[in-house]
Amino acid sequence: MQRPFDDVVREHGATVLRVCRAVVGPHDADDAWAETFVAALRAWPALDEGANVEAWLVTIAHRKAIDSWRATRRRAVPVGELPQVAVGDGARDLDLWGALAQLPDRQRHAVALHHLGGLPYADVAEVMGGTAVAARRAAADGVSALRRSSARWAADEGGLS
Incomplete structure (x- = not known):
């Protein structure tokens, strides 16, 4: 007999949220x-x-x-006024989610699945x-790019590694 689905949500909810945040912000x-x-609830009995x-x-x-993320890219976003000058990357606050959004798709997804979702590289x-070696490389390249994007993460050895 399977355990109650509520227990699964409590146990894995935070991990699932980290993966979702890494991909869509x-x-x-x-x-x-x-x-x-x-x-997951629909598929749980099977x-x-x-x-x-x-x-x-996590999958x-x-x-x-x-x-x-794909649906969001297709939707128009209404704005009150268009800015007179385009905002450059230097003006953005480089928090973790913003920095992850700047990574190429493969790197962002590899970092999200392995470092935030806890999946081994074979599962990623x-x-x-692709292969586990390619997944490891994409995640390593993503973490390296994150460290280069912010001095805060370059000095933080306890963060993404």
């Missing part, structure tokens, strides 16, 4: 998180007893977050396609 992450658990629940949820979260490769 903090504003759309809650919606992707909710969609993840709705989809999940094998010995399945790795965390990896399963669903990654896919739901990508769907959300299965989700993204």
Whole structure:
């Protein structure tokens, strides 16, 4: 008999939210998180007893977050007034989510799945396609780019590594 789904949400909710935030940013992450658990709840009765629940949820979260990100890119965003001068990258606050958004897709997803989602590189490769070595390289390149983007992370050895 499977354990109650509420226990699964409590145990893995934070990890799923980190993955969603890494892919879509903090504003759309809650919606992707909710969609993840709705989809997981529907599939929960058919999940094998010995399945790795965390990896399963992280995979669903990654896919739901990508769907959300793609949908957001297709929507028009209304604004009150257009700025007179374009804002350059130097004017942006480089928080973690903003810095992750600047990474190429493969690097961002590899960092999200491995460092934030806790998946081993073999599972990351299965989700993204490719080999574990390629997934490790993409994650390492992503972390390196994050460290170069901010002196705060370059000095923080306890952060993303």
